[in-house]
Amino acid sequence: MTTFARLFDHRPGSSPVHRAPLGLKYLVVLAVTVLVVSWRAPLVALAALAVVVVLHGAAGLIGEFLAPLRRLWPLLLVVGLARWISEVWVRPAGQAAGPDVGAAVLNAGVVVVGVYAALTAARLLLLTTPGPDLLDGMERFFGLFRPLGVHPQAAALAVNVMVRSIPWVGTAVEETSEALAARGVRRTPQRLMLPVLVATVGYARATGEALAARGLPDEPEHRHQEDTAP
Amino acid sequence: MISDRLPAASAGSITFRQVGVEVPTTSPGQEQRPGSQPGTVRILEGLDLELTEARVCVIGANGSGKSTLIRLLNGLVSGSTGQVSVHGLDPAVQTAEVRAQTGFVFTNPLVQLVMPTAGEDVELSLRRTHARRAQRRSAAADLLTEFGLGGLADRSVYDLSGGQRQRLALATVLATDPVLLVADEPTTLLDLAWTLDVQQLLLSRPGIGRCRQLVYTTHDLEFAALADRCLVMDRGRVVHDAAGPDAVRWYRELVHSRRTGQD
Numbered sequence: 001m002t003t004f005a006r007l008f009d010h011r012p013g014s015s016p017v018h019r020a021p022l023g024l025k026y027l028v029v030l031a032v033t034v035l036v037v038s039w040r041a042p043l044v045a046l047a048a049l050a051v052v053v054v055l056h057g058a059a060g061l062i063g064e065f066l067a068p069l070r071r072l073w074p075l076l077l078v079v080g081l082a083r084w085i086s087e088v089w090v091r092p093a094g095q096a097a098g099p100d101v102g103a104a105v106l107n108a109g110v111v112v113v114g115v116y117a118a119l120t121a122a123r124l125l126l127l128t129t130p131g132p133d134l135l136d137g138m139e140r141f142f143g144l145f146r147p148l149g150v151h152p153q154a155a156a157l158a159v160n161v162m163v164r165s166i167p168w169v170g171t172a173v174e175e176t177s178e179a180l181a182a183r184g185v186r187r188t189p190q191r192l193m194l195p196v197l198v199a200t201v202g203y204a205r206a207t208g209e210a211l212a213a214r215g216l217p218d219e220p221e222h223r224h225q226e227d228t229a230p
Numbered sequence: 231m232i233s234d235r236l237p238a239a240s241a242g243s244i245t246f247r248q249v250g251v252e253v254p255t256t257s258p259g260q261e262q263r264p265g266s267q268p269g270t271v272r273i274l275e276g277l278d279l280e281l282t283e284a285r286v287c288v289i290g291a292n293g294s295g296k297s298t299l300i301r302l303l304n305g306l307v308s309g310s311t312g313q314v315s316v317h318g319l320d321p322a323v324q325t326a327e328v329r330a331q332t333g334f335v336f337t338n339p340l341v342q343l344v345m346p347t348a349g350e351d352v353e354l355s356l357r358r359t360h361a362r363r364a365q366r367r368s369a370a371a372d373l374l375t376e377f378g379l380g381g382l383a384d385r386s387v388y389d390l391s392g393g394q395r396q397r398l399a400l401a402t403v404l405a406t407d408p409v410l411l412v413a414d415e416p417t418t419l420l421d422l423a424w425t426l427d428v429q430q431l432l433l434s435r436p437g438i439g440r441c442r443q444l445v446y447t448t449h450d451l452e453f454a455a456l457a458d459r460c461l462v463m464d465r466g467r468v469v470h471d472a473a474g475p476d477a478v479r480w481y482r483e484l485v486h487s488r489r490t491g492q493d
Contacts, residue, residue, distance in 0.1 A: 210344070
Protein backbone atom coordinates (compact mmCIF):
# COMPACT_ATOMS: atom_id res chain seq x y z
CA MET A 1 0.00 0.00 0.00
CA THR A 2 1.05 3.56 -0.54
CA THR A 3 1.91 6.58 1.55
CA PHE A 4 -1.46 8.08 0.58
CA ALA A 5 -3.14 5.47 2.74
CA ARG A 6 -1.20 6.79 5.76
CA LEU A 7 -1.99 10.45 5.15
CA PHE A 8 -4.86 10.55 7.63
CA ASP A 9 -3.73 7.91 10.13
CA HIS A 10 -3.47 8.67 13.83
CA ARG A 11 0.01 9.67 15.07
CA PRO A 12 0.20 8.71 18.76
CA GLY A 13 1.51 11.36 21.13
CA SER A 14 0.98 13.11 24.44
CA SER A 15 1.06 16.77 23.39
CA PRO A 16 -1.55 19.26 24.61
CA VAL A 17 -3.24 18.95 21.20
CA HIS A 18 -3.38 15.15 21.54
CA ARG A 19 -4.86 15.48 25.03
CA ALA A 20 -7.37 18.22 24.16
CA PRO A 21 -11.05 17.22 24.35
CA LEU A 22 -12.49 16.03 21.05
CA GLY A 23 -15.26 18.65 21.21
CA LEU A 24 -12.67 21.44 21.42
CA LYS A 25 -10.80 20.06 18.42
CA TYR A 26 -14.03 19.95 16.41
CA LEU A 27 -14.78 23.55 17.42
CA VAL A 28 -11.35 24.71 16.21
CA VAL A 29 -11.85 22.94 12.86
CA LEU A 30 -15.32 24.45 12.58
CA ALA A 31 -14.06 27.93 13.50
CA VAL A 32 -11.22 27.81 10.95
CA THR A 33 -13.53 26.52 8.23
CA VAL A 34 -16.35 28.99 8.88
CA LEU A 35 -13.87 31.86 9.08
CA VAL A 36 -12.13 31.19 5.78
CA VAL A 37 -15.38 30.46 3.95
CA SER A 38 -17.35 33.44 5.22
CA TRP A 39 -14.61 36.06 5.35
CA ARG A 40 -12.47 35.87 2.24
CA ALA A 41 -9.71 38.33 3.01
CA PRO A 42 -5.95 37.77 2.67
CA LEU A 43 -5.28 38.58 6.32
CA VAL A 44 -8.00 36.24 7.56
CA ALA A 45 -6.77 33.34 5.41
CA LEU A 46 -3.16 33.89 6.53
CA ALA A 47 -4.20 34.19 10.17
CA ALA A 48 -6.16 30.92 9.95
CA LEU A 49 -3.19 29.25 8.32
CA ALA A 50 -0.88 30.61 11.05
CA VAL A 51 -3.15 29.20 13.77
CA VAL A 52 -3.08 25.77 12.11
CA VAL A 53 0.74 25.93 11.78
CA VAL A 54 1.04 26.79 15.49
CA LEU A 55 -1.28 23.91 16.40
CA HIS A 56 0.83 21.49 14.33
CA GLY A 57 3.88 22.76 16.20
CA ALA A 58 2.15 22.33 19.56
CA ALA A 59 1.26 18.76 18.56
CA GLY A 60 4.88 18.02 17.67
CA LEU A 61 3.78 17.41 14.08
CA ILE A 62 5.15 20.49 12.32
CA GLY A 63 6.66 18.22 9.66
CA GLU A 64 3.18 17.01 8.80
CA PHE A 65 1.85 20.46 7.91
CA LEU A 66 3.09 20.42 4.32
CA ALA A 67 2.74 16.65 3.81
CA PRO A 68 -0.69 16.83 2.10
CA LEU A 69 0.66 19.32 -0.47
CA ARG A 70 2.63 16.60 -2.24
CA ARG A 71 -0.53 14.62 -2.95
CA LEU A 72 -3.23 17.27 -3.02
CA TRP A 73 -1.65 20.05 -5.05
CA PRO A 74 -3.71 19.16 -8.15
CA LEU A 75 -6.89 19.60 -6.13
CA LEU A 76 -5.71 22.97 -4.81
CA LEU A 77 -4.71 23.98 -8.33
CA VAL A 78 -8.18 23.16 -9.62
CA VAL A 79 -9.78 25.10 -6.75
CA GLY A 80 -7.55 28.11 -7.44
CA LEU A 81 -8.12 27.97 -11.19
CA ALA A 82 -11.88 27.66 -10.75
CA ARG A 83 -11.88 30.71 -8.51
CA TRP A 84 -9.66 32.66 -10.89
CA ILE A 85 -11.85 31.81 -13.89
CA SER A 86 -15.00 32.78 -12.02
CA GLU A 87 -13.39 36.11 -11.08
CA VAL A 88 -12.17 36.94 -14.56
CA TRP A 89 -14.92 35.65 -16.85
CA VAL A 90 -18.02 35.03 -14.81
CA ARG A 91 -18.84 38.45 -13.46
CA PRO A 92 -22.21 39.22 -11.86
CA ALA A 93 -24.63 41.25 -14.02
CA GLY A 94 -24.08 44.97 -13.74
CA GLN A 95 -20.47 44.70 -12.61
CA ALA A 96 -17.85 46.61 -14.53
CA ALA A 97 -16.59 44.70 -17.54
CA GLY A 98 -12.99 43.74 -18.14
CA PRO A 99 -10.93 41.26 -16.18
CA ASP A 100 -8.85 42.52 -13.25
CA VAL A 101 -6.25 39.78 -13.49
CA GLY A 102 -4.19 40.86 -10.49
CA ALA A 103 -7.16 40.98 -8.13
CA ALA A 104 -8.41 37.66 -9.50
CA VAL A 105 -5.07 35.98 -8.76
CA LEU A 106 -5.09 37.41 -5.23
CA ASN A 107 -8.64 36.20 -4.59
CA ALA A 108 -7.81 32.76 -5.97
CA GLY A 109 -4.80 32.65 -3.66
CA VAL A 110 -6.98 33.57 -0.69
CA VAL A 111 -9.35 30.71 -1.50
CA VAL A 112 -6.51 28.21 -1.92
CA VAL A 113 -4.87 29.26 1.36
CA GLY A 114 -8.24 29.10 3.13
CA VAL A 115 -9.02 25.64 1.77
CA TYR A 116 -5.57 24.39 2.78
CA ALA A 117 -5.97 25.85 6.29
CA ALA A 118 -9.35 24.12 6.73
CA LEU A 119 -8.06 20.85 5.28
CA THR A 120 -4.94 20.72 7.45
CA ALA A 121 -6.96 21.69 10.54
CA ALA A 122 -9.30 18.73 9.89
CA ARG A 123 -6.32 16.47 9.22
CA LEU A 124 -4.67 17.54 12.49
CA LEU A 125 -7.82 16.42 14.30
CA LEU A 126 -7.49 12.99 12.69
CA LEU A 127 -3.75 12.78 13.34
CA THR A 128 -4.10 13.55 17.05
CA THR A 129 -7.22 11.53 17.87
CA PRO A 130 -7.38 7.72 18.08
CA GLY A 131 -10.04 6.17 15.80
CA PRO A 132 -12.18 4.75 18.63
CA ASP A 133 -12.27 8.18 20.35
CA LEU A 134 -13.45 9.71 17.08
CA LEU A 135 -16.16 7.06 16.78
CA ASP A 136 -17.26 7.55 20.39
CA GLY A 137 -17.36 11.33 19.90
CA MET A 138 -19.37 11.10 16.72
CA GLU A 139 -21.73 8.59 18.30
CA ARG A 140 -22.33 10.99 21.20
CA PHE A 141 -22.93 13.83 18.75
CA PHE A 142 -25.34 11.86 16.57
CA GLY A 143 -27.09 10.70 19.74
CA LEU A 144 -28.56 14.22 19.92
CA PHE A 145 -30.51 13.39 16.77
CA ARG A 146 -31.89 10.07 18.00
CA PRO A 147 -35.40 11.59 18.45
CA LEU A 148 -35.33 12.34 14.72
CA GLY A 149 -34.75 8.66 13.94
CA VAL A 150 -30.95 8.84 13.52
CA HIS A 151 -29.10 5.65 14.50
CA PRO A 152 -26.03 7.16 16.24
CA GLN A 153 -23.68 4.20 15.68
CA ALA A 154 -24.71 3.82 12.03
CA ALA A 155 -24.16 7.54 11.41
CA ALA A 156 -20.78 7.51 13.21
CA LEU A 157 -19.66 4.44 11.26
CA ALA A 158 -20.77 6.04 7.99
CA VAL A 159 -18.63 9.12 8.69
CA ASN A 160 -15.72 6.91 9.77
CA VAL A 161 -15.90 4.83 6.58
CA MET A 162 -16.17 8.03 4.53
CA VAL A 163 -12.99 9.42 6.12
CA ARG A 164 -11.23 6.07 5.67
CA SER A 165 -12.26 5.98 2.02
CA ILE A 166 -10.36 9.19 1.19
CA PRO A 167 -6.91 7.59 1.32
CA TRP A 168 -8.36 4.45 -0.29
CA VAL A 169 -9.57 6.47 -3.31
CA GLY A 170 -6.13 8.12 -3.46
CA THR A 171 -4.53 4.69 -3.50
CA ALA A 172 -6.94 3.56 -6.24
CA VAL A 173 -5.88 6.56 -8.34
CA GLU A 174 -2.20 5.66 -7.86
CA GLU A 175 -2.74 2.00 -8.69
CA THR A 176 -4.79 2.85 -11.78
CA SER A 177 -2.05 5.26 -12.89
CA GLU A 178 0.55 2.51 -12.48
CA ALA A 179 -1.64 0.07 -14.42
CA LEU A 180 -1.99 2.58 -17.28
CA ALA A 181 1.75 3.26 -17.25
CA ALA A 182 2.50 -0.49 -17.31
CA ARG A 183 0.43 -0.75 -20.48
CA GLY A 184 2.22 2.23 -22.00
CA VAL A 185 -0.89 4.40 -21.89
CA ARG A 186 -0.58 8.05 -20.92
CA ARG A 187 -2.45 9.00 -17.73
CA THR A 188 -5.29 11.44 -18.26
CA PRO A 189 -8.22 12.38 -15.97
CA GLN A 190 -10.67 10.79 -18.41
CA ARG A 191 -8.78 7.47 -18.44
CA LEU A 192 -8.48 7.45 -14.66
CA MET A 193 -12.06 8.36 -13.85
CA LEU A 194 -13.96 5.22 -14.85
CA PRO A 195 -11.63 2.56 -13.33
CA VAL A 196 -11.35 4.56 -10.10
CA LEU A 197 -15.12 5.01 -9.97
CA VAL A 198 -15.72 1.29 -10.52
CA ALA A 199 -13.09 0.37 -7.90
CA THR A 200 -14.57 2.84 -5.42
CA VAL A 201 -18.10 1.50 -5.85
CA GLY A 202 -16.72 -2.03 -5.40
CA TYR A 203 -14.89 -0.95 -2.25
CA ALA A 204 -18.04 0.69 -0.86
CA ARG A 205 -20.09 -2.47 -1.50
CA ALA A 206 -17.46 -4.78 -0.02
CA THR A 207 -17.00 -2.56 3.05
CA GLY A 208 -20.75 -2.38 3.59
CA GLU A 209 -20.98 -6.15 3.32
CA ALA A 210 -18.06 -6.63 5.73
CA LEU A 211 -19.58 -4.25 8.27
CA ALA A 212 -22.92 -6.04 8.00
CA ALA A 213 -21.15 -9.37 8.45
CA ARG A 214 -19.58 -8.03 11.65
CA GLY A 215 -23.06 -7.12 12.88
CA LEU A 216 -22.30 -3.39 12.59
CA PRO A 217 -24.08 -1.19 13.24
CA ASP A 218 -25.60 -3.37 15.91
CA GLU A 219 -29.06 -3.24 17.38
CA PRO A 220 -29.24 -1.67 20.87
CA GLU A 221 -30.50 -4.91 22.45
CA HIS A 222 -27.30 -6.69 21.38
CA ARG A 223 -24.96 -4.16 22.96
CA HIS A 224 -22.95 -4.39 26.14
CA GLN A 225 -24.34 -7.76 27.19
CA GLU A 226 -21.22 -8.34 29.23
CA ASP A 227 -21.53 -5.06 31.11
CA THR A 228 -25.13 -5.65 32.06
CA ALA A 229 -24.64 -9.31 32.92
CA PRO A 230 -25.08 -10.10 36.62
CA MET B 231 -0.42 -32.71 9.71
CA ILE B 232 -2.85 -30.08 10.94
CA SER B 233 -5.63 -32.66 11.30
CA ASP B 234 -3.65 -34.54 13.96
CA ARG B 235 -3.96 -31.56 16.28
CA LEU B 236 -7.66 -30.87 15.76
CA PRO B 237 -9.79 -31.12 18.89
CA ALA B 238 -13.07 -32.99 18.78
CA ALA B 239 -16.00 -30.58 18.84
CA SER B 240 -19.73 -31.01 19.01
CA ALA B 241 -21.18 -28.95 16.21
CA GLY B 242 -24.47 -27.14 15.87
CA SER B 243 -26.81 -27.67 13.02
CA ILE B 244 -27.31 -25.80 9.77
CA THR B 245 -30.13 -26.85 7.49
CA PHE B 246 -31.04 -25.91 3.94
CA ARG B 247 -34.50 -26.95 2.76
CA GLN B 248 -35.01 -26.66 -1.02
CA VAL B 249 -33.03 -23.42 -1.09
CA GLY B 250 -32.61 -21.56 -4.36
CA VAL B 251 -31.10 -18.14 -5.08
CA GLU B 252 -31.93 -16.11 -8.15
CA VAL B 253 -30.62 -12.65 -8.97
CA PRO B 254 -31.52 -10.23 -11.78
CA THR B 255 -29.34 -10.65 -14.86
CA THR B 256 -27.05 -7.74 -15.61
CA SER B 257 -26.36 -8.63 -19.23
CA PRO B 258 -29.02 -9.61 -21.77
CA GLY B 259 -26.88 -12.35 -23.28
CA GLN B 260 -26.29 -14.16 -19.99
CA GLU B 261 -27.08 -17.84 -20.03
CA GLN B 262 -30.43 -18.57 -18.38
CA ARG B 263 -30.82 -21.92 -16.67
CA PRO B 264 -33.98 -23.97 -17.19
CA GLY B 265 -36.67 -23.14 -14.65
CA SER B 266 -35.43 -19.69 -13.65
CA GLN B 267 -37.65 -16.63 -13.92
CA PRO B 268 -37.26 -14.41 -17.01
CA GLY B 269 -34.70 -11.68 -16.40
CA THR B 270 -33.06 -13.59 -13.58
CA VAL B 271 -30.18 -15.99 -13.29
CA ARG B 272 -30.18 -18.86 -10.85
CA ILE B 273 -27.09 -18.94 -8.65
CA LEU B 274 -28.14 -21.81 -6.38
CA GLU B 275 -30.85 -24.41 -6.73
CA GLY B 276 -32.28 -27.36 -4.86
CA LEU B 277 -30.06 -27.14 -1.80
CA ASP B 278 -31.24 -29.74 0.68
CA LEU B 279 -28.65 -30.25 3.39
CA GLU B 280 -28.16 -30.72 7.08
CA LEU B 281 -24.68 -29.75 8.26
CA THR B 282 -23.85 -31.00 11.73
CA GLU B 283 -20.09 -31.54 11.37
CA ALA B 284 -17.63 -29.24 13.14
CA ARG B 285 -15.64 -28.45 9.98
CA VAL B 286 -17.49 -28.15 6.69
CA CYS B 287 -15.80 -27.17 3.45
CA VAL B 288 -17.31 -26.07 0.14
CA ILE B 289 -15.28 -26.46 -3.05
CA GLY B 290 -15.98 -25.96 -6.74
CA ALA B 291 -15.07 -23.87 -9.75
CA ASN B 292 -15.28 -20.08 -9.82
CA GLY B 293 -18.93 -19.09 -10.19
CA SER B 294 -20.21 -22.45 -8.94
CA GLY B 295 -22.11 -20.82 -6.04
CA LYS B 296 -19.73 -21.44 -3.11
CA SER B 297 -19.65 -17.85 -1.88
CA THR B 298 -23.39 -17.43 -2.33
CA LEU B 299 -24.01 -20.57 -0.28
CA ILE B 300 -21.98 -19.37 2.69
CA ARG B 301 -23.42 -15.85 2.43
CA LEU B 302 -26.81 -17.41 3.11
CA LEU B 303 -25.49 -18.32 6.55
CA ASN B 304 -25.45 -14.78 7.92
CA GLY B 305 -28.10 -13.12 5.77
CA LEU B 306 -25.72 -11.34 3.37
CA VAL B 307 -27.73 -13.20 0.71
CA SER B 308 -31.34 -14.34 1.07
CA GLY B 309 -32.83 -17.35 -0.64
CA SER B 310 -35.43 -16.80 -3.34
CA THR B 311 -36.99 -20.14 -2.39
CA GLY B 312 -36.77 -22.55 0.52
CA GLN B 313 -35.56 -22.00 4.05
CA VAL B 314 -32.21 -21.78 5.81
CA SER B 315 -31.77 -22.42 9.52
CA VAL B 316 -28.54 -21.62 11.35
CA HIS B 317 -28.42 -23.12 14.82
CA GLY B 318 -32.18 -22.70 15.10
CA LEU B 319 -32.34 -19.17 13.66
CA ASP B 320 -33.52 -17.97 10.24
CA PRO B 321 -30.82 -15.61 8.85
CA ALA B 322 -33.31 -13.90 6.53
CA VAL B 323 -35.67 -13.02 9.40
CA GLN B 324 -33.50 -13.03 12.54
CA THR B 325 -30.57 -11.39 10.80
CA ALA B 326 -29.25 -9.39 13.77
CA GLU B 327 -29.38 -12.42 16.07
CA VAL B 328 -27.63 -14.62 13.51
CA ARG B 329 -24.89 -12.04 12.88
CA ALA B 330 -24.38 -11.62 16.63
CA GLN B 331 -23.30 -15.26 16.78
CA THR B 332 -21.70 -15.68 13.35
CA GLY B 333 -18.22 -14.53 12.41
CA PHE B 334 -17.42 -14.02 8.72
CA VAL B 335 -13.88 -13.88 7.31
CA PHE B 336 -13.50 -12.44 3.81
CA THR B 337 -10.89 -13.25 1.17
CA ASN B 338 -9.46 -9.73 1.19
CA PRO B 339 -8.96 -8.58 4.78
CA LEU B 340 -8.58 -4.93 3.74
CA VAL B 341 -12.30 -4.59 3.02
CA GLN B 342 -12.99 -6.01 6.46
CA LEU B 343 -10.58 -3.79 8.40
CA VAL B 344 -12.20 -0.38 8.62
CA MET B 345 -10.22 1.30 11.40
CA PRO B 346 -6.77 2.86 10.91
CA THR B 347 -4.77 0.58 13.22
CA ALA B 348 -4.81 -3.08 14.19
CA GLY B 349 -5.72 -2.43 17.83
CA GLU B 350 -8.50 -0.02 16.92
CA ASP B 351 -10.09 -2.51 14.57
CA VAL B 352 -10.23 -5.19 17.26
CA GLU B 353 -11.70 -2.56 19.59
CA LEU B 354 -14.45 -1.94 17.02
CA SER B 355 -15.49 -5.58 17.31
CA LEU B 356 -15.51 -5.32 21.10
CA ARG B 357 -17.89 -2.35 21.23
CA ARG B 358 -20.82 -4.72 21.53
CA THR B 359 -19.56 -6.29 24.73
CA HIS B 360 -17.36 -3.61 26.31
CA ALA B 361 -18.92 -0.20 26.88
CA ARG B 362 -15.83 1.56 28.22
CA ARG B 363 -12.85 2.44 26.03
CA ALA B 364 -10.27 1.37 28.64
CA GLN B 365 -11.88 -2.08 28.86
CA ARG B 366 -11.94 -2.42 25.10
CA ARG B 367 -8.32 -1.35 24.75
CA SER B 368 -7.17 -3.86 27.34
CA ALA B 369 -9.24 -6.70 25.85
CA ALA B 370 -7.99 -5.83 22.34
CA ALA B 371 -4.36 -5.91 23.51
CA ASP B 372 -4.91 -9.33 25.10
CA LEU B 373 -6.55 -10.65 21.94
CA LEU B 374 -3.79 -9.35 19.67
CA THR B 375 -1.20 -11.03 21.88
CA GLU B 376 -3.18 -14.27 21.72
CA PHE B 377 -3.08 -14.06 17.92
CA GLY B 378 0.65 -13.33 17.78
CA LEU B 379 0.10 -9.69 16.84
CA GLY B 380 1.01 -8.27 20.23
CA GLY B 381 3.46 -5.59 19.11
CA LEU B 382 1.30 -4.41 16.23
CA ALA B 383 -1.61 -2.72 18.01
CA ASP B 384 -0.60 0.78 16.86
CA ARG B 385 0.50 -0.35 13.40
CA SER B 386 -1.54 0.85 10.42
CA VAL B 387 -3.45 -1.99 8.78
CA TYR B 388 -1.78 -0.93 5.52
CA ASP B 389 1.66 -1.57 7.03
CA LEU B 390 0.91 -5.20 7.91
CA SER B 391 1.85 -8.09 5.65
CA GLY B 392 -0.95 -9.98 3.87
CA GLY B 393 -0.70 -12.81 6.39
CA GLN B 394 -0.74 -10.45 9.37
CA ARG B 395 -3.79 -8.70 7.92
CA GLN B 396 -5.67 -11.98 7.52
CA ARG B 397 -4.67 -13.01 11.05
CA LEU B 398 -5.91 -9.61 12.26
CA ALA B 399 -9.18 -10.03 10.32
CA LEU B 400 -9.58 -13.38 12.07
CA ALA B 401 -8.85 -11.77 15.44
CA THR B 402 -11.50 -9.08 14.83
CA VAL B 403 -14.01 -11.80 13.98
CA LEU B 404 -13.08 -14.09 16.87
CA ALA B 405 -13.17 -11.14 19.29
CA THR B 406 -16.92 -11.63 19.37
CA ASP B 407 -16.49 -15.36 20.17
CA PRO B 408 -18.87 -16.51 17.40
CA VAL B 409 -20.78 -19.76 17.61
CA LEU B 410 -20.43 -20.22 13.86
CA LEU B 411 -17.28 -19.22 11.96
CA VAL B 412 -17.63 -18.73 8.20
CA ALA B 413 -14.65 -18.06 5.93
CA ASP B 414 -14.76 -17.26 2.21
CA GLU B 415 -11.48 -18.38 0.58
CA PRO B 416 -9.49 -17.10 3.57
CA THR B 417 -6.08 -18.24 2.31
CA THR B 418 -6.30 -17.26 -1.36
CA LEU B 419 -4.08 -14.16 -1.02
CA LEU B 420 -1.50 -15.71 1.34
CA ASP B 421 1.91 -17.28 0.90
CA LEU B 422 2.49 -20.88 1.99
CA ALA B 423 3.64 -20.14 5.54
CA TRP B 424 0.71 -17.82 6.26
CA THR B 425 -1.68 -20.22 4.50
CA LEU B 426 -0.71 -23.03 6.89
CA ASP B 427 -0.89 -20.61 9.82
CA VAL B 428 -4.41 -19.38 8.99
CA GLN B 429 -5.59 -22.93 8.19
CA GLN B 430 -4.42 -24.07 11.61
CA LEU B 431 -6.15 -21.16 13.32
CA LEU B 432 -9.44 -21.81 11.54
CA LEU B 433 -9.51 -25.60 11.80
CA SER B 434 -8.65 -25.61 15.49
CA ARG B 435 -11.38 -23.12 16.39
CA PRO B 436 -14.47 -25.37 16.77
CA GLY B 437 -14.55 -26.43 20.39
CA ILE B 438 -12.85 -23.25 21.65
CA GLY B 439 -15.06 -20.75 23.48
CA ARG B 440 -18.56 -20.68 22.02
CA CYS B 441 -17.39 -21.77 18.56
CA ARG B 442 -19.07 -24.99 17.49
CA GLN B 443 -18.76 -24.99 13.74
CA LEU B 444 -16.55 -23.77 10.89
CA VAL B 445 -17.80 -23.49 7.31
CA TYR B 446 -15.29 -22.41 4.67
CA THR B 447 -14.76 -22.24 0.93
CA THR B 448 -11.40 -22.76 -0.71
CA HIS B 449 -9.59 -23.62 -3.92
CA ASP B 450 -6.80 -25.21 -1.87
CA LEU B 451 -7.64 -28.91 -2.07
CA GLU B 452 -5.21 -29.86 0.71
CA PHE B 453 -7.07 -27.46 2.99
CA ALA B 454 -10.40 -28.87 1.78
CA ALA B 455 -9.29 -32.43 2.52
CA LEU B 456 -8.91 -31.53 6.21
CA ALA B 457 -12.67 -30.89 6.58
CA ASP B 458 -14.94 -33.37 8.34
CA ARG B 459 -17.34 -32.93 5.44
CA CYS B 460 -16.88 -31.40 2.04
CA LEU B 461 -19.50 -30.27 -0.48
CA VAL B 462 -18.58 -30.08 -4.16
CA MET B 463 -20.52 -27.37 -6.00
CA ASP B 464 -21.09 -27.23 -9.72
CA ARG B 465 -23.34 -24.72 -11.49
CA GLY B 466 -25.31 -23.87 -8.38
CA ARG B 467 -25.84 -27.43 -7.18
CA VAL B 468 -24.16 -29.72 -4.68
CA VAL B 469 -22.96 -32.53 -6.92
CA HIS B 470 -20.97 -34.47 -4.34
CA ASP B 471 -21.09 -34.63 -0.56
CA ALA B 472 -18.55 -36.69 1.39
CA ALA B 473 -15.76 -36.58 3.93
CA GLY B 474 -12.96 -34.13 2.99
CA PRO B 475 -10.45 -36.55 1.38
CA ASP B 476 -13.14 -38.45 -0.58
CA ALA B 477 -14.78 -35.26 -1.87
CA VAL B 478 -11.42 -33.84 -2.94
CA ARG B 479 -10.52 -37.05 -4.80
CA TRP B 480 -13.92 -36.99 -6.55
CA TYR B 481 -13.53 -33.31 -7.48
CA ARG B 482 -10.05 -33.88 -8.90
CA GLU B 483 -11.41 -36.68 -11.10
CA LEU B 484 -14.30 -34.50 -12.24
CA VAL B 485 -12.00 -31.66 -13.29
CA HIS B 486 -9.48 -33.95 -14.99
CA SER B 487 -12.20 -35.88 -16.84
CA ARG B 488 -13.70 -32.62 -18.12
CA ARG B 489 -10.30 -31.36 -19.24
CA THR B 490 -9.61 -34.54 -21.17
CA GLY B 491 -13.11 -34.55 -22.66
CA GLN B 492 -14.05 -37.89 -21.14
CA ASP B 493 -17.06 -36.53 -19.27
